[in-house]
Amino acid sequence: MPLDPRVSRAAWVAVRGVVSGFLYYIVYVVALPILASAMGTPQAAVPAALKSSFLIYLGVMTALGVGAALARGTPAAVPANMLVTAVGWLISYKLLSGGILHGSLEGYTVSVDVRPILYAVLVLGLLYSLASGLESSTSSG
Amino acid sequence: MMAGFRVALGVGGAAVVIALLAPLAIFMAEAAHNPGIIEVEVEAAPGGGLLRVAYNGSMPLSDFEVYAGDTVIHVGYVSRGVKTVPLTPQQLAAIEERGITGLSFKIAGLYSIKQVKG
DSSP states (O other): OOOOHHHHHHHHHHHHHHHHHHHHIIIIIIIHHHHHHHHHOGGGOSOHHHHHHHHHHHHHHHHHHHHHHHTTTSTTHHHHHHHHHHHHHHHHHHHTGGGEEEEEETTEEEEEEOHHHHHHHHHHHHHHHHHHHHHHHTOOO | OHHHHHHHHHHHHHHHHHHHHHHHHHHHHHHHHOTTSEEEEEEEETTEEEEEEEEOOSSOEEEEEEEETTEEEEEEEEOSEEEEEEEOHHHHHHHHHHOOOEEEEEETTTEEEEEEEO
16 A cells, blocks of 8 residues: 555655754753853863753654754744754853853863854854745655 | 865864964963962052062963952953963952952953953
8 A cells, every 4th residue: 555645745745854963952952052161161072961961852842843853844934943042052152151161170260251252153053944934844755 | 276275274263263263272271281370369568559560471362450359450461471460459348358250351451361260
């Protein structure tokens, strides 16, 4: 019995959404906070909040990824793509304590302001999402 | 055309992020290998004193300030080498009383770093 095209399309959308949500999760929730944190305070490379809540963040990003995949080919593709980026960035911002990292080193409290890199990532990420959304809003697949 | 623009934006964006991260990464790597990358000393001099900042890193630092309790001594731009700034008698007295309690500076004019005792 051949598979109903609607079912296969739905499955394809779901897979694509989960994969893209996972990629956004890796970029914004794992890589960016760990990289920025490692730059600022080498002794605390993995933010504690990431360890305790990684499943929640993964769920949020995957759900948003599926939403963006469902919106593909419609005018909602642009806002959906930008929403995934914005939420991912906000999670990064929260994990990095608003971009100001604190650590202690040999009796000194060290604070490092990494906000410039966070803002640059936000602007570039939103531009990329806009281009990606515009591209997918004109494609059907 | 949009796909090409998106790819160019992705590649260009990654390059921009790496370029922005480079000064901080270089400074942190140098600081990790050389804990004495910044050394601040006070020398007595007629009419006050001299604050001597010796820096061994490759990234120039700006807005460099030294703290002695509530007293802030503005050093300004610091590059590799030694920079000395004159101290007023009040600043010297604050350093003698409290010691040097902290430093703050910017790397590449972007990233602020503050190190305070305690």
